Amino acid sequence: MADLEQFRADARQWLEKSAPPEMRVPPKSQDEICWGGRRASASYPAPVLRWLAVMAERGWTAPTWPREYGGGGLSKQEAKALAEEMAKLRLRPPLTGFGLSMIGPLLLQEGSEELRKEHLPSIIQGKIRWCQGYSEPGSGSDLASLQTKAVRDGDVYVLNGQKVWTSYADKADWMFILVRTDFQAPKHNGITFLLMDMTSPGVGVKPIKLISGYSPFCETFLSDVRVPVKNVVGQVNAGWTMAKALLGHERTMIADAFKERDDARKLVDLARRHLGDDGGKVADAIMRDRITQVEMDQACLDLTLARARDGMKAGHKPGPETSIFKYYGTELNMRRRELMVSVCGPQGLGWEGPGFDEDELKMTRDWLRSRGNSIEGGTSEIQLNIIAKRVLGLPD
Numbered sequence: 001m002a003d004l005e006q007f008r009a010d011a012r013q014w015l016e017k018s019a020p021p022e023m024r025v026p027p028k029s030q031d032e033i034c035w036g037g038r039r040a041s042a043s044y045p046a047p048v049l050r051w052l053a054v055m056a057e058r059g060w061t062a063p064t065w066p067r068e069y070g071g072g073g074l075s076k077q078e079a080k081a082l083a084e085e086m087a088k089l090r091l092r093p094p095l096t097g098f099g100l101s102m103i104g105p106l107l108l109q110e111g112s113e114e115l116r117k118e119h120l121p122s123i124i125q126g127k128i129r130w131c132q133g134y135s136e137p138g139s140g141s142d143l144a145s146l147q148t149k150a151v152r153d154g155d156v157y158v159l160n161g162q163k164v165w166t167s168y169a170d171k172a173d174w175m176f177i178l179v180r181t182d183f184q185a186p187k188h189n190g191i192t193f194l195l196m197d198m199t200s201p202g203v204g205v206k207p208i209k210l211i212s213g214y215s216p217f218c219e220t221f222l223s224d225v226r227v228p229v230k231n232v233v234g235q236v237n238a239g240w241t242m243a244k245a246l247l248g249h250e251r252t253m254i255a256d257a258f259k260e261r262d263d264a265r266k267l268v269d270l271a272r273r274h275l276g277d278d279g280g281k282v283a284d285a286i287m288r289d290r291i292t293q294v295e296m297d298q299a300c301l302d303l304t305l306a307r308a309r310d311g312m313k314a315g316h317k318p319g320p321e322t323s324i325f326k327y328y329g330t331e332l333n334m335r336r337r338e339l340m341v342s343v344c345g346p347q348g349l350g351w352e353g354p355g356f357d358e359d360e361l362k363m364t365r366d367w368l369r370s371r372g373n374s375i376e377g378g379t380s381e382i383q384l385n386i387i388a389k390r391v392l393g394l395p396d
């Protein structure tokens with residue numbers, strides 16, 4: 001215990017000394033959230049890059065990952081203490097992305113030593129940005145019907161096909177991708193999980209615009225792309241197991257993302273401003289009830305997620321219960337965004353032009369973007385199917 005308190009004190013001292021002051025305020029826009037990558041040095045303000053560099057050097061972008069790959073090697077108690085000290089100083093996470101939250105954990109769990117050594121250090125240092133090549137036109141919820149072909153030619157697989165809804169494919173350096181390697185086997189048994197460099201000849205990317213006005217989506221076209229056989233994660237034709245393991249990490253990450261502690265304050269402040277203040281309370285009793293309900297439900301989700309995270313740090317693999325987090329987190333986020341727009345009335349429906357401030361315009365776009373949360377990573381209907389069958393054991 002004394003060791004832990006010493007660790008906490010040292011960490012705090014180091015953070016106070018090392019964090020650029022600009023990292024103690026929330027990012028002004030999405031563009032300041034650091035995803036790293038080969039093009040990072042041209043994409044982010046200097047303090048963002050400095051913060052990434054100092055944290056990566058200590059391995060604290062991935063505090064609990066083993067030191068041998070460049071991680072922090074911290075125990076779960078130390079990692080918790082570090083997170084708490086960062087929160088007290090209102091420090092931003094130095095790095096985000098699918099490397100840290102999805103492919104890194106999968107490689108730690110299932111990857112060969114060669115793949116771990118090749119990829120984990122560059123994820124931790126924020127040198128490589130990843131995207132996810134799962135969905136295809138016609139293969140979303142029924143992902144196992146995917147048709148992108150990979151045919152073996154000596155030491156490489158030759159890939160042909162199309163992926164769709166690939167978030168940030170235009171900015172990513174590498175993709176983790178599901179391909180069909182056996183065309184005769186039942187659909188779940190012929191899939192392989194591969195790692196592919198996006199600069200390989202034959203990879204084409206075309207952005208698609210979202211209803212919110214943001215444009216993170218892409219179509220990805222693959223034409224005779226050559227990927228080394230050594231880039232297979234797990235066994236050939238057993239990629240479905242890898243795909244599901246990774247989805248467990250993805251669903252937890254999506255649910256986790258809604259744990260924005262500032263939101264509670266923001267919702268109450270907005271309601272006071274637009275609906276009036278009655279002795280420190282939101283004046284409208286019905287809205288006050290709805291706000292209280294959302295905040296109580298959020299507190300329950302936060303506590304359940306914290307329990308699950310502790311379980312994972314203690315070595316439990318994420319299982320089908322992650323569907324509960326994904327379902328509940330995204331539905332709750334939609335309720336929260338709708339409530340924010342409702343308390344603002346017409347001011348919550350701005351798109352552009354005078355009459356709306358920046359926060360109001362962002363609120364409209366965030367509300368529209370929240371609809372996509374219930375689709376990405378598996379739709380709400382699919383999560384309910386999984387919960388019914390695999391958590392509750394209900395019959396088909």
Ligand SMILES: Cc1cc2nc3c(=O)[nH]c(=O)nc-3n(C[C@H](O)[C@H](O)[C@H](O)COP(=O)(O)OP(=O)(O)OC[C@H]3O[C@@H](n4cnc5c(N)ncnc54)[C@H](O)[C@@H]3O)c2cc1C
Binds near residue numbers: 373378380381
């Ligand atoms: C914001 C966002 C980001 C995304 N990022 C990525 C990414 O980076 N990489 C990637 O590979 N994919 C990504 N996706 C794609 C996403 O995973 C798919 O959109 C999703 O799996 C649904 O597939 P679909 O769009 O083909 O819809 P469909 O599968 O065609 O479903 C259409 C509707 O039918 C319902 N439905 C389908 N089957 C059933 C069933 N058996 N029972 C009940 N209802 C059913 C669905 O719930 C849905 O409402 C992203 C999607 C979004 C919205």
